[in-house]
Amino acid sequence: DVKVTQSSRYLVKRTGEKVFLECVQDMDHENMFWYRQDPGLGLRLIYFSYDVKMKEKGDIPEGYSVSREKKERFSLILESASTNQTSMYLCASSLFAARAKNIQYFGAGTRLSVL
Amino acid sequence: AQSVTQLGSHVSVSEGALVLLRCNYSSSVPPYLFWYVQYPNQGLQLLLKYTTGATLVKGINGFEAEFKKSETSFHLTKPSAHMSDAAEYFCAVSDPPMNYGGATNKLIFGTGTLLAVQP
Numbered sequence: 001d002v003k004v005t006q007s008s009r010y011l012v013k014r015t016g017e018k019v020f021l022e023c024v025q026d027m028d029h030e031n032m033f034w035y036r037q038d039p040g041l042g043l044r045l046i047y048f049s050y051d052v053k054m055k056e057k058g059d060i061p062e063g064y065s066v067s068r069e070k071k072e073r074f075s076l077i078l079e080s081a082s083t084n085q086t087s088m089y090l091c092a093s094s095l096f097a098a099r100a101k102n103i104q105y106f107g108a109g110t111r112l113s114v115l
Numbered sequence: 116a117q118s119v120t121q122l123g124s125h126v127s128v129s130e131g132a133l134v135l136l137r138c139n140y141s142s143s144v145p146p147y148l149f150w151y152v153q154y155p156n157q158g159l160q161l162l163l164k165y166t167t168g169a170t171l172v173k174g175i176n177g178f179e180a181e182f183k184k185s186e187t188s189f190h191l192t193k194p195s196a197h198m199s200d201a202a203e204y205f206c207a208v209s210d211p212p213m214n215y216g217g218a219t220n221k222l223i224f225g226t227g228t229l230l231a232v233q234p
Binding site for chain 1: 124147149151156157158159160161164166205209220221222224225226227
């Protein structure tokens with residue numbers, strides 16, 4: 001089974017802190033994604049990566065950055081956390097599109113509260 | 116641009132009753148369509164997908180969905196609800212993958228439907 005592991009289930013941070021959310025997948029997937037999930041808004045794509053050191057902006061990249069130094073690991077960085085970044089963050093991975101039929105596999109999520 | 120509309124943010128059914136969750140999409144090309152389920156405090160799990168071929172697709176836990184191109188719909192159904200079906204359900208759409216080894220194709224998600232099952 002594909003396993004996507006997010007390092008923390010719950011995080012509480014203070015406004016202005018730098019926050020790192022970590023995601024690791026064990027299936028040698030090329031693509032990795034970060035979403036945020038808010039009630040009534042569904043999942044919105046923040047950033048994705050289709051290869052090591054490669055990244056592309058999603059629909060809501062403002063206030064976030066990402067890092068992919070190794071194929072299995074994709075980090076989401078909040079440079080200076082703000083209260084409006086309180087949310088559930090979901091990581092996903094998939095094979096290259098042509099082989100994957102666009103199926104994405106999700107981690108359990110990190111619920112971040114910024115006080 | 117692609118989009119997904121899920122009608123009804125909350126749906127409540129009785130145990131044993133039919134489950135019908137609605138999803139309509141817009142896409143300029145024949146799409147790939149997905150239903151994901153999210154149980155409380157968990158990530159998303161794929162229920163079923165339509166890529167090509169048979170328009171009625173069966174998924175896990177007794178769910179199925181039918182791709183109707185003329186109606187641009189992909190509604191999710193289950194003949195008899197069970198208490199364990201209580202969860203949030205997301206419909207998603209994407210373009211068919213590119214056949215060369217290029218960048219990924221993204222999923223566009225609907226806003227979700229929270230299904231409650233009453234005893």
